[in-house]
Amino acid sequence: MTLPPKPESPKLEPLKFESLDFEPLDEPKHADIAIVCHDIEPYLARFPAVNPASQSPTYPSIFSFSRASITQLEQRSWDLILVESATKQYTAPLIQMQQQSSCSILFINNPSNDRHAITQVCANISAKLYSDEMPNNLDVADMRLFDSINHHLFAFNSLSDAIDFLQSNPSVTVTAALYLAHNVANLAHYQQAMADLAANLNDNCSFFTSMLDTGQGQCSILVCLSAANEQTL
Incomplete structure (x- = not known):
């Protein structure tokens, strides 16, 4: 029996590579964050006025309480504004500004009116939001869960406090909480601190945790309380 001839293998053309011009990826845009405070000096010492390595801001804009500052804030679009212990004189125009824009404004206080604690927490939260430090698990979208004129925000720079x-x-009903650990050297201690704080939160509380090596103070804690608890505070 005569077998049919074996078919010839097709000739393979050499692969041709064309040069590909890839456009460089733009650096991710940092959020635009402002802090309104009573004393700007601690913030100016913490954050540089100019970052020569980048054309985009990598630090928050700092404003003191004044009518001029409110006007400046209104002339720019913000992603997040942190406000330290605002008096009624400035709360009203800021709330009006909040209602007329998509900006989230957090009015931050302390149960003992400890402005040093408030300043440290505001600065540390801002530093974390501008940082690429791992874990990179906190952003402005998370902080918006703390944004409500119907809630009270209290800042602490001490876990025990x-x-x-x-x-x-x-x-009290805690609707959201943030625990930002500083300069973590022992993961077990960090996990224990989270557990200790979580044990005092409501079951349905949104609880955020992260780390910041450059944090000032023992830690940064922000708790959001329902305004329904106002009579008990």
Whole structure:
């Protein structure tokens, strides 16, 4: 029996590579964050006025409480504004500004009116939001869960102070909480601190945790309380 001839293998053309011109990726745009405070000096010492390595801001804009500052804030679009212990004189125009824009404004206080703690927490949160430090798990979208004129925001730069406050007010409803650990050298201690704070939060509380090596103070804690608890505070 005669077998049919074996078919010839097709000739393979050499592969041709064309040069590809890739456009460089733009650096991610940092959020535009402003801080309104009573004393700008601690912030000016913390954040540089100019970052020569980048044309985009990598630090928050700082404003002192004044009518001129409110006007400046209104002339620019912001992603997030942190406000330290605002008096009624400035709360009203800021709330009006908030209602007329998509900007999130957080009015931050402390149960003992500890402005040093408020300043440290505002600065540390801003530093984390501008940082690429791992874990890179906190952004402006998370902070918007703390944004409500129907809630109270309290800042603490000490874990024990935050826990003491929550245990002294067991009837409060915490809707959101942030624990930002500083200069973590022991992961077990970090996890224990998270557990200690979580034990004093409501079951349905949105709880955010992260780390910041350059944080000032023992830690940064922000708790959001329902305004329904106003009579108990």
